[in-house]
Amino acid sequence: MKNSEPTIYDISSPGRKGVNLPIPDVPIEDIPDDLLRKDLNLPELTQLDVIRHFQQLSQLNHSIDSGFYPLGSCTMKYNPRINEDAARMPGFLHSHPLQDINTIQGNLALMYELQELLKEIGGFKGVTLQPAAGAHGELTGIMMMRDYHLSRGDTARNKILIPDSAHGTNPASTTMSGLEVIEIPSDSRGNVDLDILKSKCGDDVVGLMITNPNTLGLFEEQIKEVVKIIHDCGGLIYGDGANMNALTGILRPGDIGFDVMHYNLHKTFSTPHGGGGPGSGPVGVSEKLVDFLPAPIITIIEEGDEDNPPLFGFTTPKHTIGRIKAFNGQFGVLVRAYTYIRIHGSSGLRSNSEHAVLNANYLRSKIEKTYNLPYKRACLHEFVVEGCWQEAPNIHALDISKRLMDFGFHPPTNYFPLIVREALMIEPTETESKETLDKFADVLLQIADEAKTDPQVLIEAPHNTPNARLDEVQAARQLVLCCRPAYLPEPEPMQT
């Protein structure tokens, strides 16, 4: 690989053009001088220059289509191509959200059915498809929980309990909702510490945000007790559905007392994610919160009969928190998720989760003698190990990740969750073969060996990329993201 590509400004040549404009059939009027900008400095290239530039950049990329990607569903699992076929059907592709509902009945029927399918999968009474992604779903859920308490005159509740293994979005969503975060530590098995949880419960608690399996990839063994403790103090349970790829078709969160949960269609339901996306974070709710769902919800406004299909339209829940996104969510993504659910069916979804869990445990068992597993339990769809050894004092998780790139693997998640030292979080997903998992495990074992015998090969990795180590520290301290031609003066450093 190793070929680097200059920036598009570096291959610009003054006066070079990519377009030929036709001779106009109206009089030419020059744009007035005072309206012309001279500071744009757009690069000047031919169409072929541009295509080659971006083609070359795309070749430097790593994707799940080019190799193993142990970030798993957490980032993006394999996107079956049939999803794309469905999303490109002209009726879906060329519709507009402002069309009269009579002309988009197919779209509304799909959205209605997707709401019903997600209700069934999660064990919930209602679903909104609006939220743009997982964290937006969290905000939606927390706003509903807050309004639920307020509507009952229960105005003193202002705290959300969050385990220390939680995704960072959980405290962020809480803070955005104007509520206070109370952190709950994990116990020695990686579960929520029940005694501390009990001590924080009271009539000031809005609810608990919990991820199950948690970010250690571990099933919360006392989840029923956790739910009871929170419900007993009048709080609600928010489920972070980011890890639903472990449980789909096996456990319905609504059945064990979850009051609200977001689904990440771009994780569990195989729609595109990061860099492509957009994401989509539908939210399911229990009976208690159905009336608080964002408006509108897709519904049947006229029942059908033998000759006529039902008429689909919109409805506004009684105590709705209002609209939380323009139109009705990411429609093209909804089509893809619907396709994924329908091609697999309930047994297929369950089988995918079972294989995701099996693959993760297979990998775990192959490396856990070499990489310390801080919580020694069978995992669900992912597991977290420590990327460090006493015999290799200068090697960090980051070095292991960089070395993995030399073997054509994308690095796993680094340094998360925060409660594990030098964390490496590995999630293979259900689509990887035994051969791929074996190869990945062998490479991890080889790297562990190198860390102790030839650490320099890790510290200098990756060896095959145009740039080995980027200066992450300076990039974070000096937030200048602008690429500019070399002939322009240096930008002023940004004031923070």
Add this chain to the structure above:
Amino acid sequence: MSWKSPENILYTKTDEWILIDEQTATIGITDYAQDQLSDIVYVELPTIGDNFKAKDIFATVESVKAAADVNMPVDGLITEVNNSIEDEPELINSDPYEQAWFVKIDISNQEQTKNLMNATEYIEYCKSRSS
């Protein structure tokens, strides 16, 4: 590994240090804390006049690896903040106990200083977490 932990100051379980001078005190994060976080890239400090209870979050630090809360060792009122660590967060890595203090406070509750660790206890505590 060994981390610096001066004798004249007290320590919390959440890795803050506090230098007490009668009614006032200076607070920062420990050498162990900066070492665990690695290169610190951003700091958010409170405003002079803010009041905090012990264990309240009064500042946030971000490194390339993680974001961490900084907690109050004792109840107190913020009287000074060290803006130089906002401009040069790397000072926290290079000099956590001198140049990179976070805030100065008026102590509201002297009793609470009894709950804090001395240097020897703190170093033992750090070692117990890194073995």
